[in-house]
Amino acid sequence: MLKKIALFFSFIALATVFYYSLDKTKRSESKKIAKGWKKYQKVKDKTVATTIKKEELVKDKLVQKRAPASVRSRILPMRNGRFLDGAKAKDYSNMAVPLKYKNKVSPDWQKRLGHSLARFQDEGTEVLIQKERPILYINKGVAEYREQVSINFKLPNGTKSSYRAMVDSSNGRILYTYDRTKIEYFRNKPTGMTHPLAN
Amino acid sequence: MLFSSNGGKLILLVLCHFFLTSCLSSPSKGNRKKSGGVSNSPSSVAAGYGRILADNPIILSGNYNLSADTNLNTLLSSRQDFITNNQFLADECDGASTSIANCIDVRTNSTSLPLQAADKKWAFQTNTDEWLQVQTFGHMMRVADNFHSTLENAHSSAPILGYETSLPTSLFSNSTHWNTATPLVAFANCGVEDQAFYSPSKFQLCFGNDSVFPEVMIAEDNTVIYHEMGHAFNHILVNVRNRDAGITPSADLGHLFYDEAGSINEGIADLWSYFMNQRAHFAEWALGRFANLSRPMSEDDPLHAPGIAADNNSRLSYPAYLLYDPNLPDEPIEDVHTAGQIISHFLVALGKDMSTQCGWSTSTSITTLQYLLYETFVELGDLEAFGSNADKLGGINSVNLSQAHALTWSRIANPINFRRFTQVLSKYLLLIHGQAGRTSCNSTNYDMDSYEQLLDAYGLLLFKNYNEDGGSIAAGRSLSNTQITAANRVKTVTISKDLLKLDPTQNASQAFIFDNREALVQAYKSLSIGGRIGQLSDLIDVGLPYNNGNISISPGELVGVALNLYNDSNSPMAGIQVLGNDWDHGNADGKPCGTFQDQFPSSSEGGVVASDEVGLPTAGQCQYITRENGDDSVLEVMQPVCMVQVAEDNATKWTFQGALQTQRRIEDRNCLDGVGGNPNECFVRVVQGTDQATYSMLNPKSNWSSTVAPNGTPTFNYSNLIFMEVSPSTPPGTTFNCRFRVRFTNCEDCWVDPAASNTKGDDYQDYQYSGGDPFKIINFEFIVID
Structure with a gap:
C-alpha cells in the first residue's frame, strides 16, 4: 500500500x-512571436497566413533590435480602448457622451486585408501587417471603427516597400494610405506603360 | 592545475586577450579601394573624433574625371571631425537650447550590429564599411543639428516679430519637431543598387551603391546625404501641426510619380545641400560623375545649356523649363527632379537678392530661406485644417477645408502645387520682412516689388494676392488681402481654362485606354506595393482574365484611362490635373446637375437645369455647393464621376448608376461595391487612390504625347492614368459618361473666383473645390464593349 x-x-x-x-x-516560443504582426504569403495561387517571429522583423529592418532609450509618449484621448480621431473627437473620451456607430468590428478584418493585398502578387510575395493602433474615428457625432496598420511588402527578388494605412474594421478595406516610402532611382527607373497605339 | 602555475596564468591571459579582441568589430575588408593617404587610424584621433570627407570627392579633388577606385583617404583632411562621445554610432540632436535624445542612429545595414568603438575613436580607412557609417553619421548629425537649431530660432523669433505663425506654440515642449518614438536610422550601405530611399513609416534612410561602379557608395557624397535628410525634414515639417494635434494620417509633399508637390519636395531637398555648403550644385560625385545626374541650383552653373543665365530675362522659368535636364538638354523628361530645379533655382536667387538688398551674409539669407520654408510647409501640411495657432484658437479652417477632408484637399482638391507653394511662401516673406514697418532689411522693409519681379522672372507670379485670409468659408472673403503689383507680372502667363480641351485634331482619340492584361496586372501590383492603390473589387478576378487588350472598355476589366488633353492656347500650360474623385454634381433627388458651364446634361437628357431651381440656392440643389464635402447636410451627396445612360420613356437619359442597377434588377452582390455599397458605383468606378492623373505640361497647340515625346510615342507613368474597374455584370452596349474635372497650375480662372464680392481677385474658398466652378469639365463618354 x-x-x-x-x-x-x-x-x-x-x-x-x-x-x-x-x-x-x-x-x-510564444515570446519569439511578434505580437500584432501577421504575415500573408502568396503560395501557389493561395494566400497563407502565419505569425512571424521577432527576429525576422529585425532582419527585415521592420523593428529595431535595440529598444529606443527613452520614449516620451503623449496621452491621446481614448474611448473603450480605442484612440479617438477626428475634429473634436476628444470630447467623446467621456463615456457618458452618447455616440452613434457607423460600423462594427469584424474579427477577420486583418485576414481580409492581408488576402486582398496578396491576391494579385507573385508567388512568394510576403505581406506583413502590423496593427499599430485601434481607432475610433468620429465625425459629427458618428463613430467609425478603424485600424491604423503598417503594411510591409517583401518581394521574392528582395525588394521591400512599406507604408501606413487606415483600414475599415468592418471589412478590412483600406480607406487611405500615407507615409509611403520615397525611393530615388539613379539608374533603371521604373518603366511605365507603353502607349496603347504604339504597335 | 594548469592555471595554478605562472605559465598557466600566462596562457590564460593570452587566451583571454585573443577571445576578447576578437569580440571587437575589426575593420571589414572592403574590396573597394586601395589604402594610402591620411592614416585615418584610431591612434590618429582623440576620443569622440574621426574623419569624414568635408565635401564630395569631386569638389575636394577638383577633378571632375575622378576615378571610381580613387583612394578617398587622400581626400581626408588631417583635421579631426567630432563624431560622438558615445560608444555606439548614435547620438542626440541639438538645437539652440533643446535636444532630442536618441535622435540618429547609423549602421551598415539591417543585419549588421551597431558599430561600437569602446575607445570612442571613429577613425577608419575609407575603404571600410565602418568609415562609411561614420561618414554617413557625421554628415547626418551636422545637417540635423542645423535643422533643429534654425527651427528653434524661427520658433522663438515668431512671437517677437508678431506675425501669425504656423509653428505651434508647443512645438518643442511636445517634441513635435521630430519623431521621438524611434531614432532616424540610416543604413550606410543597405545593399540596394542605384537607389536611396526615405521611409517615413519606419523613419529610416537607405543609401545604396552604383550598379555600374559598385565601389562607389552613394553615402560617400555628403550632398546626397543632405538631400535625403531634406526629404525627412520636409516630411517632418508638413506634419508638425498634425503631430502636435495628435491626429492621423500624415500629410505628404508629393503623392504621385509625378506631381508638383513632389517636384517642390525634390527642389527643397536639393536645397539642403546648398544650405549646408553654400554651393549651388548637388551630387557631383554619386550622381554626376558616373550617371550624369547631378543638378545645378543656379543659372550661372556651367552645366546649363546656352541661353540660361542669372538675369531676369533668362531664368530657369516655369513652365518652359519643367522638362529640362541640363545633362540631357534636348530630351524632355517628365520627372520630379527636373521640375524641382525651378524651385531650387528660384530660392537660391531669392537668397542672393536678399543678401544684395538687405546687406545680409549668405548664411543669414540661407537662414531666412529656411524660416520661410518652415512656416510654409507647416501651414500647408496642416490636416487639422487651421494653418496657424491664431486660426486654431478661433476655430477657423483656413487651409484644407476641414479635418475630415484635409487629406483629400491637400492631395487632390486644392493640392500643393507651384502656385500655392509660392503664394504661401510669399505671404510669409511679406509678413516677416516685406510689410511696412519691418526693418530687417537695411533698416527698412524688404522690397516686395523687387521680389515680385524676381518671382515673375521665374514665371511663378501666378497669384493676384497673397491670400492672407486663407480659404475658409468663415474668413476667406475678408477683402484685406495684399494685392500684387499688376505691372510686375510681365513674364508669367496665365491661361483661361476654356483653352484646355480634348484633342480636336481630326481622328484624334479623346482618351487612351490601357487594358493589356500583362501591363495592367503589373501596374496594379506595382501600385499596390507602393501603397498608391486600394484594393480592387472582389468581382475583379486575379490575373485580370477579362482584360482583352482591345483598347476599349469591357465588362470585368481593370483599365487605365488617359484623357488626350490639348492646349489650344499660344502659351504652355503646366501642372495639369484630371480629377476623378467624387464631387458635388448631383442634387438631393439623385439627378445629375446640368448647371455647369457646359450645361450638360440638358433637361431632356435627364439633367437638372438652373430654371428648375428657384430662389436662393439651398442644400440639396445643384446651384448650392456643399460646404463640407457632403458632411454639412443629408441633402448634400457627393457623387462618383461616372454617370450612365438609361432608356426611359422612349428616350435616353443620363443618370447615376444606381438607376441602371434598379432598372436591370442587378443584385448588390454583382455590383463592384458589393452588398451595402454605393449603388452609384455598381458598374464602373474609379479605383481608390488613382482618382487623379497629372501631366507636367502641354506645349502650345499640342497634346501631352507630342510635348513629352516630340519625336515618337511617350511612355505613360502610372500618375498619368486614372484606373477604373468595370463590373462583369455591366451590360455590353451601355454608355457611360465620366465627368472629369480638369485644371492646371498657370490657369487664369481655376484658382481665382471671378464671382467673389472682393473684386480684387480673391482665391476660391476651399469648399468651392467640391463643385464645378474652378474647373473645366471634360465629359469622357464611352460604350462598354463585350
Missing part, C-alpha cells in the same frame, strides 16, 4: 515537472 502511494506521488511529481518544462518551451 505504501509502495503504491509512493509510486503514485512519484508519478505526480514527474508529470508536474514534465508539464512545466513543456509549458516553458511553449512560453519561450
